[in-house]
Amino acid sequence: MILDSKVPSGPIEDAWDSHRFDIKLVNPANKRRFKIIVVGTGLAGASAAATFGELGYEVDAFTFHDSPRRAHSIAAQGGINAAKNYRNDGDSIYRLFYDTVKGGDYRSREANVYRLSQVSVNIIDQMASQGVPFAREYGGLLANRSFGGAQVSRTFYARGQTGQQLLLGAYQQMMAQVNAGKVNLHTNQEMLEVVTKDGEAHGIVTRDLNTGQVRSHSAHAVVLATGGYGNVFYLSTNAMACNVTAAWRAHRKGALFANPCYTQIHPTCIPQADEFQSKLTLMSESLRNDGRIWVPRNADETRKAKDIPEDERYYYLEEKYPAFGNLVPRDVASRNAKTVVDAGQGVGPLKNGVYLDFASAIGRDGKDTIEERYGNLFEMYERITGEDPYSTPMRIYPASHYTMGGLWVDYNLQTNIPGLYAAGEANFSDHGANRLGASALMQGLADGYFVLPYTIGDSLAAKLGTDPMSTADPAFQEAEKAVQDRTQHFLGIGGTKSPDYYHRELGKVVWEHIGMARNEAGLTTAISEIKAIREAFWNDVKVLGNGDSLNSSLEKVGRVADFMELGELMARDALDRSESCGGHFREESQTEEGEALRRDDVFSHVSAWEWQGDVNTPQIKHKEELEFEYVALSQRSYK
Amino acid sequence: MSTELNLTLQVWRQAAPDAPGSFVTYEAKNIPDDSSFLEMLDIVNEGLIDNDVEPIEFPHDCREGICGTCGVMINGRAHGQERATATCQLHMRKFSDGDTIAIEPWRAAAFPVIKDLIVDRSPMDKIIQAGGYITAPTGTGGDANDTLIPKEVAESAMDAAACIGCGACIAACPNSAGQLFTSAKLWHLNSLPQGQPERFTRTESMVDTMEQFFGACTNHGECAEACPKEISLDFIAYMNGDYIKAKIKNRSRSSQ
Ligand SMILES: Cc1cc2nc3c(=O)[nH]c(=O)nc-3n(C[C@H](O)[C@H](O)[C@H](O)COP(=O)(O)OP(=O)(O)OC[C@H]3O[C@@H](n4cnc5c(N)ncnc54)[C@H](O)[C@@H]3O)c2cc1C
Numbered sequence A: 001m002i003l004d005s006k007v008p009s010g011p012i013e014d015a016w017d018s019h020r021f022d023i024k025l026v027n028p029a030n031k032r033r034f035k036i037i038v039v040g041t042g043l044a045g046a047s048a049a050a051t052f053g054e055l056g057y058e059v060d061a062f063t064f065h066d067s068p069r070r071a072h073s074i075a076a077q078g079g080i081n082a083a084k085n086y087r088n089d090g091d092s093i094y095r096l097f098y099d100t101v102k103g104g105d106y107r108s109r110e111a112n113v114y115r116l117s118q119v120s121v122n123i124i125d126q127m128a129s130q131g132v133p134f135a136r137e138y139g140g141l142l143a144n145r146s147f148g149g150a151q152v153s154r155t156f157y158a159r160g161q162t163g164q165q166l167l168l169g170a171y172q173q174m175m176a177q178v179n180a181g182k183v184n185l186h187t188n189q190e191m192l193e194v195v196t197k198d199g200e201a202h203g204i205v206t207r208d209l210n211t212g213q214v215r216s217h218s219a220h221a222v223v224l225a226t227g228g229y230g231n232v233f234y235l236s237t238n239a240m241a242c243n244v245t246a247a248w249r250a251h252r253k254g255a256l257f258a259n260p261c262y263t264q265i266h267p268t269c270i271p272q273a274d275e276f277q278s279k280l281t282l283m284s285e286s287l288r289n290d291g292r293i294w295v296p297r298n299a300d301e302t303r304k305a306k307d308i309p310e311d312e313r314y315y316y317l318e319e320k321y322p323a324f325g326n327l328v329p330r331d332v333a334s335r336n337a338k339t340v341v342d343a344g345q346g347v348g349p350l351k352n353g354v355y356l357d358f359a360s361a362i363g364r365d366g367k368d369t370i371e372e373r374y375g376n377l378f379e380m381y382e383r384i385t386g387e388d389p390y391s392t393p394m395r396i397y398p399a400s401h402y403t404m405g406g407l408w409v410d411y412n413l414q415t416n417i418p419g420l421y422a423a424g425e426a427n428f429s430d431h432g433a434n435r436l437g438a439s440a441l442m443q444g445l446a447d448g449y450f451v452l453p454y455t456i457g458d459s460l461a462a463k464l465g466t467d468p469m470s471t472a473d474p475a476f477q478e479a480e481k482a483v484q485d486r487t488q489h490f491l492g493i494g495g496t497k498s499p500d501y502y503h504r505e506l507g508k509v510v511w512e513h514i515g516m517a518r519n520e521a522g523l524t525t526a527i528s529e530i531k532a533i534r535e536a537f538w539n540d541v542k543v544l545g546n547g548d549s550l551n552s553s554l555e556k557v558g559r560v561a562d563f564m565e566l567g568e569l570m571a572r573d574a575l576d577r578s579e580s581c582g583g584h585f586r587e588e589s590q591t592e593e594g595e596a597l598r599r600d601d602v603f604s605h606v607s608a609w610e611w612q613g614d615v616n617t618p619q620i621k622h623k624e625e626l627e628f629e630y631v632a633l634s635q636r637s638y639k
Numbered sequence B: 001m002s003t004e005l006n007l008t009l010q011v012w013r014q015a016a017p018d019a020p021g022s023f024v025t026y027e028a029k030n031i032p033d034d035s036s037f038l039e040m041l042d043i044v045n046e047g048l049i050d051n052d053v054e055p056i057e058f059p060h061d062c063r064e065g066i067c068g069t070c071g072v073m074i075n076g077r078a079h080g081q082e083r084a085t086a087t088c089q090l091h092m093r094k095f096s097d098g099d100t101i102a103i104e105p106w107r108a109a110a111f112p113v114i115k116d117l118i119v120d121r122s123p124m125d126k127i128i129q130a131g132g133y134i135t136a137p138t139g140t141g142g143d144a145n146d147t148l149i150p151k152e153v154a155e156s157a158m159d160a161a162a163c164i165g166c167g168a169c170i171a172a173c174p175n176s177a178g179q180l181f182t183s184a185k186l187w188h189l190n191s192l193p194q195g196q197p198e199r200f201t202r203t204e205s206m207v208d209t210m211e212q213f214f215g216a217c218t219n220h221g222e223c224a225e226a227c228p229k230e231i232s233l234d235f236i237a238y239m240n241g242d243y244i245k246a247k248i249k250n251r252s253r254s255s256q
């Protein structure tokens, strides 16, 4: 299979403009003759559905949530990047482009990233006109902050609730289209199959989570905006319902899954307290601006943090990286925390954390200043742990947070299945091997507001005058039957352990071997262990209740089944990529100083995996070679 | 260091919207006090599944107080006794060993039970659909800094926009009124310069839709007490003012 990225030729600055000129348009009067299905109504899906509706298309939007406002996008805290250069501090489209390609450790497509940087400025204009209450300066202008170690202040924010406010903006814009009759909103509907015929996408099959009813929906194009797969780790900062099922169902119908091993582990989360913990809470990255990270030098230390003298504390980031200190990038901070915890120097009852200490900052700037900066975060920490971070250092540890991998898409955001598109965290497109802070919200909204609404017309134009395929077609009937059979099968296994039990078991393996550091032996073990868990799961999982009413165990079991297959593919991808890059750290490939060592000669490509028809036949890898014409490849260094 | 609690739960179980429901008593044993209220329910559910009893269905998703999915009545109070705390942020260290805890779904005529502790809150989306937006189609906005918004105005809009749409205000109200939810969205949009052109049509339409679903407000203030985001009662007064103005303006407009 030849992967055609459809990247326009010519200078990168003009690529998007010339592409928009070259692709086909659907004339305004004809738009209402096209039907588009959007699955997922988070930032990417809601912005896409709203814009399609405004343009005149007929839209069916689906979410398994009870309201679009619940999508996981709501939880993003820190902010959204845009190359506005409002601070006059030297930012530009080119600089955001450059930082993103470099931050992604040179594993993303230059042309996509350049376009993302270009449209970033339009996003802020759009969201402000929607009434998103961004933080403001006293003069009434928009405020910015520097985020995640960026050297310019390009991050826009709404208190610590940026994702909430952006999602509400996109949701409200979509609800206006619901009111106008252009968007047909389907809540509590989980997409469980993509329907294809002759290699093209024609629609989806959904299951109503409240009634169990299985239904077919057809359209001229299908967009998946169904979020990331970070919950494959079981414990993560993602919402409980986040899952890979929509993308995985598409993968099983032939859509390539790209770079599954690129996952981001966020360094500052509250460590697990006990076996029953259900999720991990992110503490904003901004805390690293003032907090100092350390562990006791002595692994057998039993004293309280404040009783440990300075010279018996190991400020490992400050010692190892004098230039960046506590502000090294996420992957570096995470890996170093793992190293000290693995060495037995961890702190807390389970010895599974490191200290993030504000004592120096409080001594320097006063408690009031620190409270003003981080008061709400300190309160949240105390609520969860019962400890007061003003007097005792916080305990933090890395956790799964974001997934850069996802469905392979071309420059038009179309998967290799014609008619099937992927947007937001669900696609693999713009972040390479590591995502910069505040860039996921930007990418989701770029895809939904400013890319798909143009590019989708290109494939629709050719379908003018055709009706969507009838849902009576055998392709739909077969897909419906597959959904029904699978549901009945799960209910009939009658095993002994809950879906959560198996999810936890899977998560332990994925975290242990496909987490912050990976090696050949561990990945090989992971593949066989996941296989064993998968087989046990299919024989022994227990789902009570029935399929005709709300049944969260039944929802969960299908998602866990798909996570098992994804976990195995992650291990294979990580094994295949025997270099380190961004969030993917192969212990065999590091510099003398222990930093990620890329091997550009062999691995400067996207790995896109093709399903081979059944779970026991490993996927086949296709390569999309990456070319770097604008950003010179270099080794990252934070010393 | 974490200690463990033993509790007695009285949980509302209801198999379907039209099925009769009742309280069922469960023992919650060895609950680590570091766990959250929802993790306590997870532990109870694992035990039920082991004994072939269908687990208790309860609403949840983000488990960090922002998505608005969670929400149950805990000992008769929406989201429990802690101030400004959604159910998912409530931790078991706030309870004592031996406590009995009654857990019920939101109670409101407009929120029918779907199963156990989960209710249908779709009328809240209907209120937003009726006008809870600013008409600004994609691509039509000018530069974001062309419209100056004083810091206090943006902050106050944000205070209202912080609503998570959980429905606790409606569940807590003796009349199941939707005023706090609706007025928060109206203040967010009506207080901003971008929201002015549609201010009065928006207000009338959202309030009229609210009244189709929810009860009348008699100023009890239970809503603000229950709100996990401390949305202010003042917004209701602003909404009422705008609604009267809207009736006059919209009437004169329609008679033109
Ligand atoms: C705690 C946290 C903080 C973050 N902070 C930031 C930040 O500060 N800045 C930043 O840029 N990024 C941040 N991120 C990342 C960012 O929030 C996400 O990457 C982004 O919001 C994803 O948006 P999305 O639209 O792609 O997916 P989501 O918001 O996850 O939406 C997915 C949608 O798909 C639907 N769906 C999924 N599967 C199905 C199915 N099978 N059938 C029907 N519907 C389905 C869901 O119902 C939902 O509507 C953060 C992430 C986390 C976890």
Ligand code: FES
Pocket (backbone or CB within 6 Å): B059, B060, B061, B062, B063, B064, B065, B066, B067, B068, B069, B070, B071, B086, B087, B088, B089, B164
């Ligand atoms: S689960 Fe999201 S607010 Fe409680």
